[in-house]
Amino acid sequence: MTIHLACADELLSTTRAVRKRLDLARPVPRQVILDCIRIAQQAPNGSNRQDWRWLVVTDPAKRQALADLYRKTATDYFELARGKAQAKGQEQTARVYDSAQYLVDHLHEVPVHVIPCQRGRPSQDDKGHQAGFFASIYPAVWSFNLALRARGLGTVLTTLHLRREAEAAQLLGIPDDVTQAGLLPVAYTLGEGFKPAARPAPETITFWDTWGE
Amino acid sequence: MTIHLACADELLSTTRAVRKRLDLARPVPRQVILDCIRIAQQAPNGSNRQDWRWLVVTDPAKRQALADLYRKTATDYFELARGKAQAKGQEQTARVYDSAQYLVDHLHEVPVHVIPCQRGRPSQDDKGHQAGFFASIYPAVWSFNLALRARGLGTVLTTLHLRREAEAAQLLGIPDDVTQAGLLPVAYTLGEGFKPAARPAPETITFWDTWGE
Numbered sequence: 001m002t003i004h005l006a007c008a009d010e011l012l013s014t015t016r017a018v019r020k021r022l023d024l025a026r027p028v029p030r031q032v033i034l035d036c037i038r039i040a041q042q043a044p045n046g047s048n049r050q051d052w053r054w055l056v057v058t059d060p061a062k063r064q065a066l067a068d069l070y071r072k073t074a075t076d077y078f079e080l081a082r083g084k085a086q087a088k089g090q091e092q093t094a095r096v097y098d099s100a101q102y103l104v105d106h107l108h109e110v111p112v113h114v115i116p117c118q119r120g121r122p123s124q125d126d127k128g129h130q131a132g133f134f135a136s137i138y139p140a141v142w143s144f145n146l147a148l149r150a151r152g153l154g155t156v157l158t159t160l161h162l163r164r165e166a167e168a169a170q171l172l173g174i175p176d177d178v179t180q181a182g183l184l185p186v187a188y189t190l191g192e193g194f195k196p197a198a199r200p201a202p203e204t205i206t207f208w209d210t211w212g213e
Numbered sequence: 214m215t216i217h218l219a220c221a222d223e224l225l226s227t228t229r230a231v232r233k234r235l236d237l238a239r240p241v242p243r244q245v246i247l248d249c250i251r252i253a254q255q256a257p258n259g260s261n262r263q264d265w266r267w268l269v270v271t272d273p274a275k276r277q278a279l280a281d282l283y284r285k286t287a288t289d290y291f292e293l294a295r296g297k298a299q300a301k302g303q304e305q306t307a308r309v310y311d312s313a314q315y316l317v318d319h320l321h322e323v324p325v326h327v328i329p330c331q332r333g334r335p336s337q338d339d340k341g342h343q344a345g346f347f348a349s350i351y352p353a354v355w356s357f358n359l360a361l362r363a364r365g366l367g368t369v370l371t372t373l374h375l376r377r378e379a380e381a382a383q384l385l386g387i388p389d390d391v392t393q394a395g396l397l398p399v400a401y402t403l404g405e406g407f408k409p410a411a412r413p414a415p416e417t418i419t420f421w422d423t424w425g426e
Contacts, residue, residue, distance in 0.1 A: 012360060033419075044369070047309065056421050096260065127378065142351070159341060202250040207269070
């Protein structure tokens, strides 16, 4: 089967980080999550180890606890970062932080929290192993996000709660030798469509044969 | 515009790691690479920093030098790993290593080597920062790969040369405070179509509310 270029580009260009436009009232069927994980399993991963595991949290008390953890790490960080971005006149980035603050305030209400995990720990000595470890989970996480988008759902890949990873692990029974890769609040999206974001021309971030910045 | 589900799933399920089926004779226009980077720029990234930079190597001498570096790190690693996989009866994984060996032998002939980079270094103390750093580049790298696929090209995300990252940096003039995320050998693909890989059912790698392995 041929991949349709326009469809592929549309999918990859309009899958935004969704924080405000999540439908907090509409339930998400388990089967939709499983379908997206099935798609994510086709992503590349080092040595075909497939060490990914997916922890899907729908229990209200656990979502509340995760939201509390998330808020603890996020609040100070956002205040600081938003101030910096505004001072530098980076309006797009300041908007990201406002949207992020909205998510902090409503995370417990998002119907599904997905924590992608990977068995093992990245080496802290061997930088090649470290990069390879994360290169074996984030393509799958992004595929999961893209598969959600194709089904009318949205999410945002957040890593802020990882500063309290051990607390989340205790809450959810995740073993010590398993690495959490983030937290994705998943819901159906609200409103009509998504657009590509403004970006600099690719020529400005591409170098040929020699680094040229 | 609505995303077509079948098209999205096809794209995400059939973008394989391509090592043997790369057309070593057909040139790759620069514009195709730039188009795919433009798509990759729409991927999510932490705090909208967009610290990604793309180094595209077409110079034959530099491709040869990168291939030499790659071979040095790869050969021993593959021999060992292939033996392990065969001993354990993991035929799919053993095939991956055979294919990887083919790439080692032909890497210098692949017309374009793409090294996705990210300004900065992942923290070695703050695990949250470390994950967030890599979560800000590998979605873009995977989008780049998916965009190639939609255009009839293929690649494989490799991280093996990162064990000699400093040597590659010296070869290409990459500054010390820039992190290489991998090496993607890019070419048009040969043959007809790609199929989804065999994977275990998603239910076997998904836990609900509590880790359950």
